[in-house]
Structure formats: C-alpha cells, structure tokens
Amino acid sequence: MDNKQPRNYKLDKLIEYIGNEEDVLKDMIGIFLNTTPDLIDEMNKGLQAESYDIIGKNAHKLKPTLDIFGIQSLHEIVRTIELLAAQQKNMHKISSLIEFMENTLNTVYLEIKEDYNM
C-alpha cells in the first residue's frame, strides 16, 4: 500500500487487534464495507421517521467501528449524534452531522478499496 495522500482512516488499531495477516485484514475490511452502509441507512431512516431512538441506537453501534478504523474526523461527530439523540433534541443538527458522516465514510470506502484492491 502506498499512501500518496493522507487518508481518512488508519488501521493501526485494527492490526493491533487482529494481527497483520492480509487475509484476516481483508475479511474485516469486507465486513466493514458491508455493514457500515447499513447502519448509515438505518440512521437515515431514523431521520425520516424523526426517531431519536433509532438514530441513537445506530450511532451507538457505529461508534466502536469508527474508532477501530481510526476515522479521526468522525470520532467526536458520532458521539455528538448519540448524545443529541439521547437528549431528544436538535434533529436538524443531527441531520447535518449524519450527512457529514456519510460523506466522510464514502470517501473512506473508496480509499480503502483502492489501498487494498478490493
């Protein structure tokens, strides 16, 4: 993998957990690529239904994955979403945060796919 430009993700922590075996690493990346969009979809559904509950639950589930993939720019964002959802306020702000998160993640997907030929 040659990093031509700074990436939005960092796999150090993941490697720390699972070791540096490429097969395993690709497995985990595969799961990430498969499951994360679903969580974002769920959150968008929550937005439409104006359900703080659904949004909070999925933000909560997303949190460790984002941490493990070292997506620094989303570290605070996902926590803010969870907090606001728990406080049941500011759907508007939540909506823009989710949008930012989705965009960032889409970039991350592309970066990872490129880096790992997936």
Add this chain to the structure above:
Amino acid sequence: MEAFRIFIVEDDIFYGEMLKHHLSLNPDNEVHLFKTGSECLKNLFKAPSLVSLDYSLPDMSGLDVMKQIKKENAEVPIIIVSGQEDVSTALALLREGAYDYFVKDSDVKDRLWNIIKKIRENIQLKSEISYLKEEIGKKYEFRNVIKGNSPAIKQIFSLIEKAIKTNITVSITGETGTGKELVAKAIHYNSSRAKKPFVAINVSAIPGELIESEMFGHEKGSFTGAITRKIGKFEQAQGGTIFLDEIGEMDQNMQSKLLRVLQERELTRVGGNDTIKIDVRLIVATNRNLTEEVHKGQFREDLYYRLLGLPIEIPPLRFRGSDILLLAKFFVDEFCLENKMDRFSITESAQNKLMRYPFPGNVRELKAIMELATVLSDSDQIDESHISYNSTDLSGNFLLEENTLEEYTKKIIRFYLRKYNNNILMVAEKLDIGKSTIYRMIKENQI
C-alpha cells in the same frame, strides 16, 4: 490443558469478528461468536470458559442473558462489554455476578487478555487442587496406608469403615508411633467430607495462651500482637474434619471452651462478637489414658463423654504379631523405591530379631530401624547385624521373648550389671541375691 472456550455475544458484526480474530491469535483459545442472546444460550452445552457479553442485544438484554447463563453454570465468568459508560448499570451488573464490565474503547484488548490470563491461571490452579485432592484421597485409601493382617488391625479396619459412614466423633487412642493421625486422615479422606479440608492441631505443641486463638481465631486488635484478623483452625476446617491430637494435654479452661463450641456448634473468635456456625467433624487422639485423667480430675467428665464417640484403640506394634514383618518389608521396599535402590530381602535371623523386639516407638520406630538397616547393608540382604535398636526401654517386651527362666535370670543380671557399671555388690543388693551367685556366673562365663 484443554482449549479455553470463549463465547462472544455481540450483535455488532464488525466488532464481534474483530474480537474473535483478536482472541484467536492465541491458539489455545477456541472462540465462538453469537449474534443474539438466544443463540448463545442454545450453545451453553459447549461449556464456555468465559463469556463476553454485549449489553444491548437485539433479542434480549445482557442482564437477562447473564442470569440465564448463571442458572446453567454459576461458575462461568461473564464479562459485560458495552458501548457506553454508565456507572449505575455497571454496578448493577457486577452485583448480579458479572466478572467485569467494560466499555468498547481502546484498552478492551489488553483488559481482555489480562482477564483471560487471570481466569486461565485460576482454572489451572483449581484443576491442580482437585488433582492433588484426588491424589491425597488415593494416598489415604485406608487399606493401602494402614497395613497389616493381624486380627488386631482387622478390627481397626472395621471400625474405620463404621466411622467413614457417619459424622460421629472418633476418639483414637494408642501409644506413640502407632499411627493415630494416619487413621484420622484415613477416616477423613474416605468419608463424604474428603473434598473439604482436613485440619490437624497438636494441642500439646501450642502454648496454652495461644491455643484459643489458634483454634477459634481472633479479631484484629483483640490482644497485643493481634494485628490482623485470624481465622481459626475450626473455621478453616469448615465442612471438613478437625483432628485434635494430644487432646489430653488441653488445660481445663480450654476444655470448657471446647465443650461449649461442641455443644452449640458455633464459635466466637477471640475478641469478636459474632457467632459463627461451624460444621466440622471432630476426631481426637491421645496417648494418655483419658479415663484416668477424668478420675484424677484433670479432664472434664462432660467433655470426655462428648469426645468419646466411636473409640478406636490402635494396638501397639508388639501385639500385632507378624504384621511386624509385613510392615518391615513394606518400609524397606518403600525406602528403596524412594531412593531408586534395588530391592532388599530380610534374612530369617533378622526377622527373628525383629519379632523379639518390643518396639516401644511402634510403627514409627520400625520404619526408622528398617530405613537404617537398608542403608547399613552392603549387599541385597538385611541381616541381624543391620538391625540396631536405640530404644532403652526394654520393659513390656521382655516377657514376649519366651525365654527359659534361666535365660531370663541371666538377662536380668546382665542388665543390672550394665546399669550399675559392673558394681557387683550393688547389683546383688538390688536383686536381693548373694554376690557369690553373680561371681559364679561370671566365672562360668554365663554372663
């Protein structure tokens, strides 16, 4: 060591897979991943060594899953992993019996490793303990330990069998070296209490002022030097057996305290207020004649009757006939095995010499004599010359030798001559015989 089976219950597929990969890095770990609580519960028959449980599962709460697991197997450690820090939930879970609680953050990895390490050590220790207990049990399978074919010892076997079946107090009497503690252990390790502790106290070996705290424990600060709380031997033996050796040496004050504990089946630590229920089987031993002590007023009569229970009197070795030879052979073989030596045989003359000796130190003395003989012998035989007695107490045995009266007379005179440094006048006076008799015997080389 058998595989360490870890259940991960986690609905976050990514996180679950990651933990699984992570824990599988150690080939000793066998990791199973479940996405729901019910899936985990269905697989409990696989007997996990550790369960890592996500607190918020789609089908049921982590707490409910934990309760179900605990119902099946209360021993299995459960770690709750949660996405968020919530002290009150954590506390509630720990109170319900969770082994640990942590948040899915960066140091989960290290904490999991540490916990697994600790649990594995714990499991290993437990299995070592149960193995050792089993070994001890085998060691005290009483027909293997207490050897003999004499009617006297067979009588002991039948009494031990009776003692094993119930919780009756057993009082063992016997001369020194007859194996009182061995009998006590044989009873304990063959009884239903075998898996609980056997605790022995030698009453005569503990200074009078310490014995109460030794037996019943003490609270911190109850007397000078009591810097911490101490659990007494009775409490240590909880569920098991306590063996009080040399009970005849117990002073009167302690006797009444012991009596109270035995009557109430509960005790109070020295300086403490709480009463503690105790469930111990009592075995006592003495080489003193307790009946006599009772008559002399040295031993409380009420305690005496309470302790008497099933009396087992171990016969002295000299009354056990050919058991002496059987045991002699056994000790020689055992010694050779322990020291990786070839087997020895015992010559007939050596056997005769053994059979003539009274063994005031009983089996313990025989063991020492045979071990010494094995060392002294240069061949593969133990003969008369290798058997040496150190004991000076020849009374009692003397008559067992079945000599003629003439031989007895010579022996007695020889003994006294040695004792009084060949002072013939003194010996004549002591034995009330004429000194000329002694002179004549010496002259005729009879002595």
